[in-house]
Amino acid sequence: MRTLILLRHGESAWNARNLFTGWADVGLTPRGEEQARDSGRLLRAAGLLPAAAHTSVLTRAVRSATLALEAAGRSGIPLTRDWRLNERHYGALQGRDKSDVLREYGEERFRLWRRSYDAAPPPATGAAHAPATPPASAPGSGSADDPALPRTESLADVTARLLPYWHDHIAPGLRAGRTTLVVAHSNSLRALVAHLDGLDPKELLDLNIPTAMPLRYDLDEQLRPLVRGGRYLDPGAAAAAAAEVADEGHRSSRSTR
């Protein structure tokens, strides 16, 4: 049996402010840092000791991975960063308040942009929407104006850039028997879960990944899940937190609630 642990980063500054984030490189809130440490403590308590870890190039994920591994007593293991694990590029929605977007475009469009397989938000235009720091290993020259950088992404686009990384860098370690931690984002993890569980687009609409809740997948030799959907280490807390994610846009930011 092979064990994979999926973990979304802790609460970011823009999660707390109810803003679409995507490739904007924002840090964790103090609460997000504590959530990341708590997730590491959960791993340790469950006896889940990763031998390898992968994360995106975005600060909120790298920092969460570092804090979780420290709290799990595993800070010495290799941590590999790659832009292919980044959050989906949210196009022109990046930096916008989710409640404002919901009001402006309506429930159906809002839901399809957030949770469908093939709808991409309108592309970002101009430097204002380009990532502040282009991910170092992203395609192209690394300049924020580089036409090779995405200006928006659907979940299908995320899946297409993520799966080569899964096949070439994560799956081989799992096959070699290494318990592996992947620390990523709401939508890059939705793409990975959809691949592992064989979700169809309708099932994907209802898939929400909560922040900092370790999700354990035990996999067979073909890397197929023994239990579809995996198992959250703290199922009750994860279900409540996933419901809050689903409800984003319908409530104001955490700091003003």
Ligand SMILES: O=C(O)[C@@H](CO)OP(=O)(O)O
């Ligand atoms: O804004 C984003 O980049 C993501 C994660 O916060 O949002 P959502 O979960 O709505 O896809």
